[in-house]
Amino acid sequence: MGARIQAIEYYFPEKKITNQDLSEEFPDYDFSKFEFKIGISSRYIAETNETALDLAEKACLKLFQRIDKSEIDYVLYCTQSPEYIMPSTACILQDRLALNKTVGAFDFNLGCSGYTYGLSMAKAFIESGQANYVLLVTTDTYSKYINRKDRSNRAIFGDAASATIISSSEENGIHKFKFGTDGKGYSKLIVKNGGTKFPVDNQAVERLYGRGNIYTENNLYMNGPEIFRFTSTVVPPFIEEVLTLNELRKEEVGQFIFHQANAHMLKVMRERLAVSSQKFYINLRDGGNTVSSTIPIALKNYSNENLTEEKTAVVVAGFGVGLSWSAGLIEVTKNL
Incomplete structure (x- = not known):
């Protein structure tokens, strides 16, 4: 038995910040040069009362428009923007999504290497026979950690969430x-x-x-x-x-x-x-x-x-x- 990526969806918050918006806050900086070198023209920022969990829920709901959520038997939730110190946000997501109470669910705290770690963990759960249908969620709201006067980080980072289904498969797709x-x-x-x-x-x-x-x-x-x-x-x-x-x-x-x-x-x-x-x-x-x-x-x-x-x-x-x-x-x- 192998594992494969079956489907992916993602979600951006509604609030969009363009380089023009930032240039009005930082008039002494040339954002055209920034865009040419760094390759970013806009980013999306969560509202004050909008959390990484809210973004994750919306990414998952997009996924469930074409995926049967009743088949999910494990949730891997990658974030550095947890809802609380405790409990694990994955448990709250299980309830919000009305997933089966038989699912396993936990958070893991990783940043930019989180998705590749998550794929490997999902593969291990499936190939060891502990799961057949893993929901891998990544979500962060770094904007809430960035100082408003920090031009560089505000220009680079945006908020988003993704939801991926990794399923068991006769033809292996994760090596x-x-x-x-x-x-x-x-x-x-x-x-x-x-x-x-x-x-x-x-x-x-x-x-x-x-x-x-x-x-x-x-x-x-x-x-x-x-x-x-x-x-x-x-x-x-x-x-x-x-x-x-x-x-x-x-x-x-x-x-x-x-x-x-x-x-x-x-x-x-x-x-x-x-x-x-x-x-x-x-x-x-x-x-x-x-x-x-x-x-x-x-x-x-x-x-x-x-x-x-x-x-x-x-x-x-x-x-x-x-x-x-x-x-x-x-x-x-x-x-x-």
Whole structure:
């Protein structure tokens, strides 16, 4: 028995922020240059009273328009924007969606590597006989962690949710994955306050970083140059290892679909891998970096808009906060 991706849906909040909107707030910054280099023209932001769970529920309801939810026997819920410290948000989602009470459900806290981790876990549950129909949800609202004066992060990150059904299959469509972790880099991308080590500080001091960005330790902080150095040096050779693990040559891969961090970073990785632009998907102009949801959004759009064959081999890779990275080989069919 194998596992395959049967269907994907995603959901953006209604509130759209364009580069023109941001340029009115930050008139001294040239957003046309930003858009040309980073590849993002707009992003979607959750309302004040709208949570990552709300986005997740809407993505799942879109999925259930063509998928029978009664077959779901496991829920994997990836988020860094939980509803509460406890309980697990996956349990609340089970109730909201009126899923069977026999389902398993838990959260896992990962960022941009979350989807690839989730695919591997779903595959393991199915191949071990513990599940047949896994609902993998990714959802984040990083906008709630970003300081309004932090121009860079506000321009890069957007909110979104995705819902994917992974089902048992006689013909395997999810192959081997590899993983990597470097916890020494945990502080490179972090929300320092709000957990058990450092509570939210109502007197937090504003700090300046990068090119005129402002944050407090209650907010999201990203060391962009260090994250870029990590991804551009670690990920390309790692992908070569994933290809070897799956006994596949680059020429046999139909498409490489990586976490959509920013277009410049993706271009550098593509060049270091010596992959043609036709085989390296970039899809973040409308939506931006949606953390754990970028890969399923890209897979859905590629499957519906660009895939001309019935199916093709795709290498997926996620990397970021942790520091964490993972990648593997999947087969993608038309019209997921």
